[in-house]
Amino acid sequence: MGSGSPPTLVFGLICRGWTASIWLSLFGSISIFVLGPLSSDAGAQYYIGTQAGWTGLPYQTDMIEGLGLVPVQFNAGYNVGARGGYRLASWRFEEEYSYRRNDVAAYGVVGDSTNGVSGNRHTHSIMTNVLYDFAAGWPVMPHIGVGIGAMDVFDGLKIPSRRLIFNDNSWQFAYQAIAGLRYEINTFLALDLDYRYLATTESTFRIPNTAVRYRTGANTNNFVASLTYRFGAWPSDLPSTAEQRAP
Numbered sequence: 007m008g009s010g011s012p013p014t015l016v017f018g019l020i021c022r023g024w025t026a027s028i029w030l031s032l033f034g035s036i037s038i039f040v041l042g043p044l045s046s047d048a049g050a051q052y053y054i055g056t057q058a059g060w061t062g063l064p065y066q067t068d069m070i071e072g073l074g075l076v077p078v079q080f081n082a083g084y085n086v087g088a089r090g091g092y093r094l095a096s097w098r099f100e101e102e103y104s105y106r107r108n109d110v111a112a113y114g115v116v117g118d119s120t121n122g123v124s125g126n127r128h129t130h131s132i133m134t135n136v137l138y139d140f141a142a143g144w145p146v147m148p149h150i151g152v153g154i155g156a157m158d159v160f161d162g163l164k165i166p167s168r169r170l171i172f173n174d175n176s177w178q179f180a181y182q183a184i185a186g187l188r189y190e191i192n193t194f195l196a197l198d199l200d201y202r203y204l205a206t207t208e209s210t211f212r213i214p215n216t217a218v219r220y221r222t223g224a225n226t227n228n229f230v231a232s233l234t235y236r237f238g239a240w241p242s243d244l245p246s247t248a249e250q251r252a253p
Contacts, residue, residue: 050093050094050095051092051093051236051237051238052090052091052092052093052236052237052238053091053092053093053098053100053196053234053235053236053237054088054089054234054235054237055088055089055090055198055232055233055234055235056086056232056233057085057086057088057089057104057198057230057231058085058087058230058231058232059084059085059228059229059231060082060083060084060085060228060229061082061083061084061085061106061107061108061226061227061228062082062083062226062227063080063083063106063108063127063224063225063226064080064225064227065225066078066080066222066223067222068220068221068222069221070213070220071219071220072218076113076114077113077114078110078112078113078163078222079111079112079113080108080110080111081109081110081111082108083106083107083108083109083126084106084107085105085106085107085230086104086105087102087103087104087105087230088102088103088104089101089102089103089232091135093236096138096139096140096141097136097138097139098135098138098149098151099135099136100134100137101133101134101135102131102132102135102153102155103130103131103133104130104131104133104204105129105130105131106129106131106226106228107126107127107128108127108128108226109124109125109126110123110124110125110126110127110163113163122164122165122167123163123164123165123166124163124164125161125162125163125164125172126162126163127159127160127161127162127224128160129157129158129159129160129206129224129226130157130158131156131157131158131180131204132155132156132157133153133154133180133182133204134153134155135151135152135153135184136151136152136153137149137151137184139188145189146187146188146189147187147189147190148185148186148187148188149184149186149187149198150184150185151184151185152181152182152183152184153181153182153184154179154180154181155179155180155181156177156178156179156180157177157178157179157180157204157206158176158177159175159176159177159178159206159209159224160174160175161173161174161175161209161211170213171213171214172211172213172214172220173214174211174213174214176209176210176211178206178207178208178209179206179207180205181205182202182203182204182205183202183203184202185200185201186198186199186200186201193236194235195233195234195235195236196233196234196236197233198230198232198233198234199229199230199231200228200229200230200231200232201227201228201229201230202229202230203226203227203228204225204226204228205224206223206224206225208221208222209221209222209224
């Protein structure tokens with residue numbers, strides 16, 4: 007992608023149709039990091055965390071103008087990211103950045119020559135998530151959640167047998183569903199194991215040096231482990247004044 011002045015870049019992003027999701031993420035950030043401290047709940051606290059895991063990109067097809075549906079297979083990949091948020095009772099409100107990458111394994115129908123095919127599909131996402139923890143007094147606490155935001159989908163593929171090179175990116179509206187388990191290591195640290203289904207609206211790409219366009223998706227299955235640090239402690243986690251004074 008070529009570079010340009012900031013006003014030109016902003017206008018281009020608006021034209022790509024993802025402004026609404028960015029504004030939603032921005033509103034989520036303001037709610038979490040500005041309005042959060044106004045809460046009168048004594049158990050509220052901020053947190054930050056890092057995450058990494060496995061990403062699968064199944065059942066992908068490219069709808070190429072004049073050619074039709076072409077299946078694409080990808081190898082298992084990885085994801086890494088970071089998040090920060092605000093916990094209020096059983097609710098968590100967070101902002102998440104994550105990166106995923108899957109290398110291409112095969113392109114085209116069975117029997118089609120794709121010798122030497124190489125490339126990958128990778129994405130950058132910015133999500134606003136809402137999660138609910140089911141506090142039942144168990145050592146491991148289940149949770150569910152949803153998220154919305156924006157994802158930059160990059161498609162890069164080289165097919166020597168067809169003399170084709172795919173190299174384009176597209177910002178899209180993104181959404182995800184979350185289910186997982188949390189283990190509280192101590193007052194400040196928590197370990198989360200999540201399944202996250204993260205997908206986007208359909209992306210449209212251009213094939214370089216041609217007038218041909220193609221459409222494809224980026225629906226991913228993600229298994230994510232994250233370590234979270236919580237600023238401050240819940241009142242119930244701290245010893246009482248009487249206990250502190252006891253010999």
